[in-house]
Amino acid sequence: MTGVVRWDGFSADPRRAEVAGVRASDGDRETAVEALREAFADGRLDRAEFDRRSHAALAAALLGEFAPLLQDLEAPVPATLSVHDEAVRRYRREAREARNGFLTVGTITTGIWGATSIYGGDPYFFWPVFPMLAVGAGWFMKVANRGELIERHERKIARRLERRRRKDESEDPEG
Incomplete structure (x- = not known):
């Protein structure tokens, strides 16, 4: 949904300190890039910022590298969104x-x-x-x-x- 990073799409939640040092998979990188694509499509990132963060997400070696790229993209979603x-x-x-x-x-x-x-x-x-x-x-x-x-x-x-x-x-x- 708009404004929500799907942290459960990662192999482990990158925001948790105990998994920050775990190696990231291709699926983790794709999950991060998909969240960035949605933020770009929603107008929350401009092209330059999207490109910068996408390159960083694709180059990420550890799960902990995703959190700073995605945390500011979280926004509350109305509970009534059907x-x-x-x-x-x-x-x-x-x-x-x-x-x-x-x-x-x-x-x-x-x-x-x-x-x-x-x-x-x-x-x-x-x-x-x-x-x-x-x-x-x-x-x-x-x-x-x-x-x-x-x-x-x-x-x-x-x-x-x-x-x-x-x-x-x-x-x-x-x-």
Whole structure:
């Protein structure tokens, strides 16, 4: 969910002093980078800070190195945030990323086309239309399948919550 670092995604909680010296796994590094991606998508990190922290997370050798990279990203999440609201938030992030991919590909390829056309003296065939159509199709599919994608996210979130509930019950000594 927005604003929450999933500390339970690590092999051990990196905030605990007794595990700070334990070697980090590839899965631990990916968990840290995913938390940074979410913070970047939420606008809590700018590109430079995201890049700096991601590089540090990928280079981390010990679990304790993740805590300083992630602790300031924790924010309280409203208790009323529903599964549907979280699914919609995730869908919107995916759709925004697809749109930004389309705009990036369009801008870069059109720039290359423009530069080569100017250098050549005559406008060439507008070939950027092909990569733009390919990437745009992905964006269109996100928009066209909105309901289905939100439902898929709802199912994933519900499964994760159910696993967490079962885990909490199994760890409860009184349960």
